[in-house]
Amino acid sequence: MFPGGRQKEHRHSWVKDFLIMGDPTGTKDIDMHKKVWRQVVQPPAGFILDVPERGLGMEKLVIKGGRPLYGNVRISGAKNSALAMIPAALLPDSPTVLENIPEIGDIAVYIEILQKLGVKVASTGKELQIDPSTLQLQPVLDPRVGELRASYYLMGALLGKFHEVTIGLPGGCKLGLRPIDQHIKGFEALGAKVNLKDGVVHIEAPGLKGARIYLDVVSVGATINLMLAAVCAEGITVIENAAKEPEVIDVATLLSSMGAQIKGAGTDVIRIRGGRRLHGCRHSIIPDRIEAGTYMIAAAATRGQVRIEQVIPKHLESVSAKLREMGVQIEEEEESITVSGRDSYASVDIRTLPYPGFPTDLQQPFTSLLTQAHGTSLITDSIYSSRFDHVGQLEKMGAKIQTEGRTAIVRGVTPLAGTQVHAFDLRGGASLIIAGLIADGVTRITGVEKIRRGYERLEEKLNGLGAEIWRE
Ligand SMILES: CC(=O)N[C@H]1[C@@H](OP(=O)(O)OP(=O)(O)OC[C@H]2O[C@@H](n3ccc(=O)[nH]c3=O)[C@H](O)[C@@H]2O)O[C@H](CO)[C@@H](O)[C@@H]1O
Ligand SMILES: C=C(OP(=O)(O)O)C(=O)O
Secondary structure, eight states, X not given: OOOOSTTHHHHHHHHHHHXXXXXXXXXXXXXXXXXXXXXXXXXXXXXXXXXXXXXXXXXXXXXXXXXXXXXXXXXXXXXXXXXXXXXXXXXXXXXXXXXXXXXXXXXXXXXXXXXXXXXXXXXXXXEEEEEGGGOOOXXXXXXXXXXXXXXXXXXXXXXXXXXXXXXXXXXXXXXXXXXXXXXXXXXXXXXXXEEEETTEEEEEOSSOBOOEEEOSSOOHHHHHHHHHHHTTSBEEEEEESOOOOHHHHHHHHHHHHTTOEEEOBTBSEEXXXXXXXXXXXXXXXXXXXXXXXXXXHHHHHTTOEEEXXXXXXXXXXXXXXXXXXXXXXXXXXXXXXXXXXOSOEEOOEEEEOXXXXXXXXXXXXXXXXXXXXXXXXXXXXXXXXOOOHHHHHHHHTTOEEEEETTEEEEEEOOOOBOOEEEOOSHHHHHHHHHHHHHSBSXXXXXXXXXXXXXXXXXXXXXXXXXXXXXXX
């Protein structure tokens, strides 16, 4: 079941320890048992989920830097909405059509997983039709589950639909600990029993019943996963301290179109009256605010002028605010944002926070821009313990960055020079692309499959703005 590779033994012994330990306290104390459980679901420090590389491992992106970006770019559908909606489409018996689906690596992997489960998936252009009528209860033991963070939504969706699910642990970007204890806590509150054996989670509930669930941390994944299960639970579920991200609202809107009753999505208390029969529907996915933010940052960093189209400017307020604070000019229209770069930028301090705070997913791209600001900027990631793998690569290009705990201290202005760098994760890859666009000379980026997880037609969009980027 393990996706294989270097860390296999480490991971195995960690899981095995728990299995052998059983109830290590010998007290049958439920709180103590839960504590142990949490340790199991939270991998120990230093643990790396080893995921097989997809696509052409040798693929490189090559950028000839020094060209300001000019023109218009259209933003694709949101990765993090789409990745929750695909499993949500399994809840009814009739087909659902998702419009504005992004053509990115993670979506392709999700489709493959569903097809292996017998789900009929058809795509026409930007539309994806998901017909779950042939889906049958079976363990989800596809190793690709370990490639995606969002595979955890199959827990909520299949638990809701079949009252039972057996599935491998999720993967996604390596950003430090990414436990799923809040998901588990919520499923248990709805009446489920949860078990982990050899890296496979088994969740079962004879009957799901609505409950009041307080999330100890604000979690996008736990909020959505619990919504997926709760729409199928009898009675009322209240999720307190819920995530307020636009993607949570988007998924709630989809579920409502399927016939579910959900109130409060977008606030920190979501109330769901479950147990209604759901039907397939048609839904258009919101624009990807992280892709949009990446182009905003790239436009500012290259000192160009870019109109970012098909966006919801409100979703990017925190990013626009920080860019303005640096001296970047931002003009918002109903569905577009125009970013005009300047010759000189002021340093800023940034702390990532749950929405509507500054998004952690733009911390790494923003770090590249901060190398072009005068003075010292601090960028603190309060969401993830270890999202700084890009820093060493930026240093190779000439950046002066020091990390202390969860803070990167960026000193500017530093000229960047093209060299060979590696993308360890999706947004780290985006930060290297931005660095490559402003660097002198040629930058070669490996680890491209990580970037393709979340950016649609990257070269096409950037070349359309006047960049020189190609695959090798
Ligand atoms: C597929 C997807 O939508 N991914 C996004 C989602 O990830 P994801 O849903 O995994 O992120 P969460 O919002 O759950 O995580 C936020 C924080 O809570 C912690 N936590 C989370 C769950 C849990 O049970 N216990 C716990 O301690 C996490 O370790 C992290 O420190 O939201 C993140 C935060 O905006 C984004 O960076 C990811 O792009
Ligand atoms: C962290 C991210 O993705 P995932 O949660 O899918 O790993 C991201 O999109 O920046």
